Amino acid sequence: MKRFRLLLALLLFPCWAALSDPARADVFVVVHRDSPLRELTPSQVSDLYLGRSRSLPGSEAILVIERGQDSSLRASFFRLLNGMSLKQINAYWARLQFSGQVLPPPNFGDSKLLLAAIRSNRLAIGYIDASEADDSVSVVLRLRDTQ
Amino acid sequence: MQDTVLRAFFVALVTLLGVLPATTVQAQSTGGLRFSGYGTLGYVQDNRNDIVAIRDVSQRPDSNMGSGTWQRDSRLGIQAEYRVSPVVDLVAQAVFRDQVSTHATHAIELAYAGFKPTPQLDVRVGRVGYDAFLMSDIRNVGYAYPWVRPFTEYYGWIPLFSVDGADIAYLIPQGDAQWRLKAQAGRSGLGIPIGDSKLDVKADDLVTLTVSRRTGPWEAKLGYSSFTNRNEVAPGGGGGLAALQQGLDTIATATASLAPAISSEATDLRRQLSFKNAHMNYVTLGAVYDDGHLLIQGELARTTSSHKVVPHGTMGYVAIGYRTGDWTPFMAVSATRPGNGLRSAKADWSVIGQSATQATAIAVLNSTRMDQKTLSFGTRWDFQERAALKVQWDITRIDPHGYGLVFKDPALETRRSSMNQLTLTLDFLF
Numbered sequence: 001m002k003r004f005r006l007l008l009a010l011l012l013f014p015c016w017a018a019l020s021d022p023a024r025a026d027v028f029v030v031v032h033r034d035s036p037l038r039e040l041t042p043s044q045v046s047d048l049y050l051g052r053s054r055s056l057p058g059s060e061a062i063l064v065i066e067r068g069q070d071s072s073l074r075a076s077f078f079r080l081l082n083g084m085s086l087k088q089i090n091a092y093w094a095r096l097q098f099s100g101q102v103l104p105p106p107n108f109g110d111s112k113l114l115l116a117a118i119r120s121n122r123l124a125i126g127y128i129d130a131s132e133a134d135d136s137v138s139v140v141l142r143l144r145d146t147q
Numbered sequence: 148m149q150d151t152v153l154r155a156f157f158v159a160l161v162t163l164l165g166v167l168p169a170t171t172v173q174a175q176s177t178g179g180l181r182f183s184g185y186g187t188l189g190y191v192q193d194n195r196n197d198i199v200a201i202r203d204v205s206q207r208p209d210s211n212m213g214s215g216t217w218q219r220d221s222r223l224g225i226q227a228e229y230r231v232s233p234v235v236d237l238v239a240q241a242v243f244r245d246q247v248s249t250h251a252t253h254a255i256e257l258a259y260a261g262f263k264p265t266p267q268l269d270v271r272v273g274r275v276g277y278d279a280f281l282m283s284d285i286r287n288v289g290y291a292y293p294w295v296r297p298f299t300e301y302y303g304w305i306p307l308f309s310v311d312g313a314d315i316a317y318l319i320p321q322g323d324a325q326w327r328l329k330a331q332a333g334r335s336g337l338g339i340p341i342g343d344s345k346l347d348v349k350a351d352d353l354v355t356l357t358v359s360r361r362t363g364p365w366e367a368k369l370g371y372s373s374f375t376n377r378n379e380v381a382p383g384g385g386g387g388l389a390a391l392q393q394g395l396d397t398i399a400t401a402t403a404s405l406a407p408a409i410s411s412e413a414t415d416l417r418r419q420l421s422f423k424n425a426h427m428n429y430v431t432l433g434a435v436y437d438d439g440h441l442l443i444q445g446e447l448a449r450t451t452s453s454h455k456v457v458p459h460g461t462m463g464y465v466a467i468g469y470r471t472g473d474w475t476p477f478m479a480v481s482a483t484r485p486g487n488g489l490r491s492a493k494a495d496w497s498v499i500g501q502s503a504t505q506a507t508a509i510a511v512l513n514s515t516r517m518d519q520k521t522l523s524f525g526t527r528w529d530f531q532e533r534a535a536l537k538v539q540w541d542i543t544r545i546d547p548h549g550y551g552l553v554f555k556d557p558a559l560e561t562r563r564s565s566m567n568q569l570t571l572t573l574d575f576l577f
Contacts, residue, residue, distance in 0.1 A: 043323070047325075052325060052361065053266070053318070053320065053325070054263070054266040054267075055266035055267075060266070061233065061234075061263070061265075061266040062266075063233060070532050070533075082439075083439055084439060086532050087473065087529040087532055087535075088439065088470070090290075090532060090533055090576060091290055091291055091292075091529075091535075092291075094185060094285075094288055094290045094291040094576055095285050095288065095291040095292075097183070097226070098185055098224060098226060098240065098285060098287075098288045098291070099276050099278070099284040099285045099288070100238050100240070100257045100259065100261070100271065100275060100276055100284070101269075101276075101284070101316075103228055103230065103236055103238070103261075106179070106230070
């Protein structure tokens, strides 16, 4: 009986979860200026970032680059791209990563480093806050935050 | 010899991962060396003092029937990954969990080199996850699914977690859908408690073939797997099973000419009670619908065994959940039915004074049948980005001679039992 009380107490343990709301921002998906990719659909980008495909029709293997794991930019990106929350994404990737099926993409927290990586690799793809985009890279998908 | 080679491979891989440079900003651009992991801290309490449930057949519960336990579901997994190049990966994963085996290599779930020669092709060589069912290669990763554990009726009896060999997967895009064909071959090992000792399952000639199709929120997977166990319980072990096998051999030989009916039955009982050379076949079908809110998942399997002492039959489950904010309430029904009918005596062994041996052999054979159903309710609460609390209530009914998935008081064998379990887990990633 005491153990059941303990379980009940744990269940009612005060919630310390941060009820943070992902920051609102447009997100641009960017590639090298000489990339064979010109324009992508949200579905195509979603498949790349969910590890479901490694290439697109007419392209070689694409180097997908992620952002900081728990960053607000990443939260906005997936919310606008396919409606998934970071918690859903983390559970989804836990399945792929720890089964050994697909390893998570490399990630850059810093936008300048990300842009430098995109500029140096013709087959790389990444995403940035729209306000940080410049003409050194090509935008292949614009995710507008209309909320 | 093969074990020595395998051990050398693990040592080389782990050593290699250990001496590689630590992750740096530069290394992140290609992946570099990364350490990560997952864990579950779980406590389960049930209302029976004569039955102890298990999560899977590799466990032998502690003897304190009637009390709660942290052992059944708690586990910790640590993974090291090194991306050698965009097309070559090295991965090693160790899992610390309750299991009867004390072999160090049984804690290694993954240790492989992966190659991606084309965007559609994946090849892995080494120790890879056993991949015949929807969840068979993520059974330890509680954070990856809503419920507290893979449904015992469906996953609890599977004696394989990883495969020493190789697998190859080929992806075929078809419009908005993707087909994935995968073949896996090799061998596997796991310790299973038998009486007060254990059987070291040595699954040879392991072959697994799967076909998956994903489109939108739907995913379906069809699988086939087969293997042959090459080990027997050690002489003097298996809670008297080895002695029983020897006794049946003696009776079969001694009665061959004088009482052929008894000899024939003893020969058959001896064969059915043998783990060695037992050949298993699994056929599985699973499907998932997940639109981000509504989650429906179900699997159905039919398994056969050439030797009846190895648990087999028909099993399945259906689970339905709904994500609303950070909460995912769910319910599920899971069941397993034995593939072998209830065995009874065929000949009269009292004429040779061996009725007790006959009764024991039949009782042992019937004791591995799995005939139980569970109704589960629960919820998952994602209270942090990388941690979730889950609570689950299981109501299990076990039919007579269907106790193959639990440890119990022998007096229960011919009765129907029900059991309630409450489980609370904290699942996390790091």
